[in-house]
Amino acid sequence: MTAALSVQGLQVAIGTDASSANVLRGVSLDLQRGEVRGVVGESGAGKSMLGRAVLPANAVIAAGTIQFEGRDLVAMPEPERRSLLGRRIALIPQDPMTSLNPVKRVGGQIAILLRHHLALSKRGALERAAELLAEVAIREPRRVLELYPHEISGGMRQRVLIAMAFACDPSLVIADEPTTALDVTVQRQVLQLVERLRQRHGAAVLFITHDLGVVAKICRTMTVLHAGRVLEEGETAEVLAKPRHPYTRALLAATPRADRPAEALRPVPPALIENLWSEAHRLDRLVVAGPA
Amino acid sequence: MTDILLRTGSLSFAYPERAGFLRRASLREVVKRVDLAVPRGSVLGLVGESGSGKTTLGRLLVRLLRPTSGGIQFDGAEIGTLEEAEMRPLRARIQMIFQDPQSSLNPRLRLGVTLTRPLQVYGRLKGRRDQRDRAAALLDLVGLPTGFVDRYPHELSGGQRQRAGIARALALDPDFIVADEIVSGLDVSTQAYILLLLRELRARLRLTMVFISHDLSVVRVLCDDVAILHHGEVVEYGPVARIFGFPQHAYTRQLLSAIPLPDVEPGWLDDPSPIVPSHQQGSAA
Numbered sequence: 001m002t003a004a005l006s007v008q009g010l011q012v013a014i015g016t017d018a019s020s021a022n023v024l025r026g027v028s029l030d031l032q033r034g035e036v037r038g039v040v041g042e043s044g045a046g047k048s049m050l051g052r053a054v055l056p057a058n059a060v061i062a063a064g065t066i067q068f069e070g071r072d073l074v075a076m077p078e079p080e081r082r083s084l085l086g087r088r089i090a091l092i093p094q095d096p097m098t099s100l101n102p103v104k105r106v107g108g109q110i111a112i113l114l115r116h117h118l119a120l121s122k123r124g125a126l127e128r129a130a131e132l133l134a135e136v137a138i139r140e141p142r143r144v145l146e147l148y149p150h151e152i153s154g155g156m157r158q159r160v161l162i163a164m165a166f167a168c169d170p171s172l173v174i175a176d177e178p179t180t181a182l183d184v185t186v187q188r189q190v191l192q193l194v195e196r197l198r199q200r201h202g203a204a205v206l207f208i209t210h211d212l213g214v215v216a217k218i219c220r221t222m223t224v225l226h227a228g229r230v231l232e233e234g235e236t237a238e239v240l241a242k243p244r245h246p247y248t249r250a251l252l253a254a255t256p257r258a259d260r261p262a263e264a265l266r267p268v269p270p271a272l273i274e275n276l277w278s279e280a281h282r283l284d285r286l287v288v289a290g291p292a
Numbered sequence: 293m294t295d296i297l298l299r300t301g302s303l304s305f306a307y308p309e310r311a312g313f314l315r316r317a318s319l320r321e322v323v324k325r326v327d328l329a330v331p332r333g334s335v336l337g338l339v340g341e342s343g344s345g346k347t348t349l350g351r352l353l354v355r356l357l358r359p360t361s362g363g364i365q366f367d368g369a370e371i372g373t374l375e376e377a378e379m380r381p382l383r384a385r386i387q388m389i390f391q392d393p394q395s396s397l398n399p400r401l402r403l404g405v406t407l408t409r410p411l412q413v414y415g416r417l418k419g420r421r422d423q424r425d426r427a428a429a430l431l432d433l434v435g436l437p438t439g440f441v442d443r444y445p446h447e448l449s450g451g452q453r454q455r456a457g458i459a460r461a462l463a464l465d466p467d468f469i470v471a472d473e474i475v476s477g478l479d480v481s482t483q484a485y486i487l488l489l490l491r492e493l494r495a496r497l498r499l500t501m502v503f504i505s506h507d508l509s510v511v512r513v514l515c516d517d518v519a520i521l522h523h524g525e526v527v528e529y530g531p532v533a534r535i536f537g538f539p540q541h542a543y544t545r546q547l548l549s550a551i552p553l554p555d556v557e558p559g560w561l562d563d564p565s566p567i568v569p570s571h572q573q574g575s576a577a
Contacts, residue, residue, distance in 0.1 A: 213552030
């Protein structure tokens, strides 16, 4: 069976030729159908860019391939790619505040997606929208359909976005830090929902996050990203129990834990970060010089 | 008896809230009868989720807000009812560090000016030379290169900006600091540095602090005591070791169990608690 997503040697740069900055430096990863893979990294690691590269063309793909269910997304004509996005490939964005249109009712925003991709009637789309909201444990879904985004809580907005992501039965969902802005108790509920819907719809999830705790709870596999490179990947249980890369070890030691006393905390050594960046820059010069 | 620097008694705060046009404004109580006692040299963690009233409580403690009822004693004197002019001498001793260093540092001023502005306001600067020296000393105190006196905030990384925010709060040599969510926007590696810096500073400068956070894990690193806030009320309060080791209140236990620890734990997602919180409907965040 072909993988849900297969990324090979992906290089992404932003900016013009003269002053372009490399964001991804040859990233490869495979996501099997139904797999939940965590992509972990700190700011600037390139984790969001990896998610974006699959979505519309706002990233300049310098090299590499991205295959979705065996079809090349990079070479694919734009109209064909667009018809996949939102339907077969869906995004759960980070910020529930800015990802919903503030002047449109919740129901209308879900309905337009359903009408566009599934060609439902206006009435049918609203019916389905109510079912979708019920699926993400929103009570009185019909009443919520009539509300504007500012009239519902942050956790509820995020659930609306999850409902929209799964609306057209996608086989790949890209979740870009979907719980970062939420309180821990709400975060847990949202993670439960993502897992429940993923199972029901049989989707693979690329879960982008900076939080190793979130990865531990929801992702079966994980990829550690730094300076646009994959430093380590594997089964989550294995990587967290026996991290092979010093950066992964350092990140774990720098994560405060509610179950351990203060003395356990160790910051990431600056020398380690410096080394990783100079390695990355060495890689850039190699690329400029041409393939080895 | 321990020496208590800050004590609150039944401290409450309410915002006037109008339910609709022509309706009489009613009061919405966001901090409810809070009793705290912060021993000199200790750090108290205030933990709660959004809407718990933790930020309002923090602003009451530094008297950016005036309590609706109840009292605040600072170093033995009641400050809850003081007028602004009477507060002024105390303001030098009570400082606040804000969540977002991006918006709390003036983008048009060099760090040297920003960091010494509190000293200038209190007339404690002796000329240009002194200003530079004091700024450099403050930068050094928080682990930034002294050359940063000439830098603007946008030239700094997030962690460096937060260090600058801490330096400014320390300029007047305060005895009491309220820090509101100061590590929440930072990367894990930067966050650990700021936490260790605060731990070092509190020991070195004998600071008394209230550390406000939504993150219990962070609180454990820095605090001696912790108060759990829920809907404006302190539901549990005590030494860190007891609250984390033997939480008594159901809400504290719920908070602790919701923290995703970086260990694989099958079944964590099958939480038996209801998936829909009781306050879900209608309320905007």
